[in-house]
Amino acid sequence: xxxxxxxxxxxxxxxxxxxxxxxxxxxxxxxxxxxxxxxxxxxxxxxxxxxxxxxxxxxxxxxxxxxxxxxxxxxxxxxxxxxxxxxxxxxxxxxxxxxxxxxxxxxxxxxxxxxxxxxxxxxxxxxxxxxxxxxxxxxxxxxxxxxxxxxxxxxxxxxxxxxxxxxxxxxxxxxxxxxxxxxxxxxxxx
Numbered sequence: 001x002x003x004x005x006x007x008x009x010x011x012x013x014x015x016x017x018x019x020x021x022x023x024x025x026x027x028x029x030x031x032x033x034x035x036x037x038x039x040x041x042x043x044x045x046x047x048x049x050x051x052x053x054x055x056x057x058x059x060x061x062x063x064x065x066x067x068x069x070x071x072x073x074x075x076x077x078x079x080x081x082x083x084x085x086x087x088x089x090x091x092x093x094x095x096x097x098x099x100x101x102x103x104x105x106x107x108x109x110x111x112x113x114x115x116x117x118x119x120x121x122x123x124x125x126x127x128x129x130x131x132x133x134x135x136x137x138x139x140x141x142x143x144x145x146x147x148x149x150x151x152x153x154x155x156x157x158x159x160x161x162x163x164x165x166x167x168x169x170x171x172x173x174x175x176x177x178x179x180x181x182x183x184x185x186x187x188x189x190x
Contacts (some may be wrong), residue, residue, distance in 0.1 A: 002167055006074045022121045022135075024145050029093050032081035034062040037170065043170040044073065047117070050164045057172070066095065066170065082108065093153055105151060107158045108169075119158060119166035126157035 018137035040060040056073030066079040079095040090108040105121040123131050123143035134150040135143035145151045 022105045022123060022143050022151065023141055023144055024103045024105075024151070027081070027093050027095070028148050028151055029081065029083045031083060032065055032093075034067075035082045035084065035090065036067075038062045040067055041072075041172040043172055045168040047168045047169075048165050052100055061124055070161075078187060085152070085155060087159065089155075089159055090116075091121070091151070096158055105145075105155070106167075107155055109181055114171040116169045116171075117163075117166060119163055121151070121155050123154060123156045125161050130154065130157060162172075173181065 038061065040062075042058050042060075044056050044058060046054040058072035059070045060067035060080070061066075061070045063079075067079050068079045069077055076096055076098065077094050078100060081093045083091045083093065085091045085107070088110060090110075092106040093109050094096055094104050094106075096102065096104065107119050109117045109119075122153055123135050125135070131143070132155055134145060134153045136146060138144060143154070145154065
């Protein structure tokens with residue numbers, strides 16, 4: 001199991017095996033916006049067979065182009081962008097720490113307000129004709145995409161599948177500022 005970006009947003013974000021994960025040489029999606037706000041605090045879980053495990057929290061801040069890691073878990077992910085996709089889903093595009101010139105992709109599905117199912121976009125979800133038309137295979141990668149259209153074709157195949165594994169990301173409210181101490185008056189004497 002790959003334990004990085006998709007290990008929970010993106011326990012979260014390629015919780016599938018490396019064999020079928022989609023990647024590209026650099027980002028292919030360039031229209032990033034802060035779709036989830038300027039600061040993004042997440043509680044992440046790995047999801048396997050419908051059960052969650054490996055909880056961790058992480059914080060990302062928007063730098064004008066990407067959500068950049070600002071603290072907490074997911075140390076393998078330097079940054080990611082989130083892009084609106086079909087059917088209310090999103091595509092997450094990561095910038096890993098170890099290989100910043102390679103981007104990986106996940107489908108992010110909103111389950112309810114602030115709760116997202118994250119699943120690596122996997123070439124194995126697509127039929128053979130879709131893989132042949134959209135994957136560039138090299139000896140180093142399973143499936144490399146070069147255009148948004150190639151990525152979208154493979155994302156549609158992943159979106160059509162039902163999974164009990166991947167990642168679960170819960171958006172947390174910003175932490176409250178520290179409370180000011182309450183000054184207590186001494187009791188009145190009658």
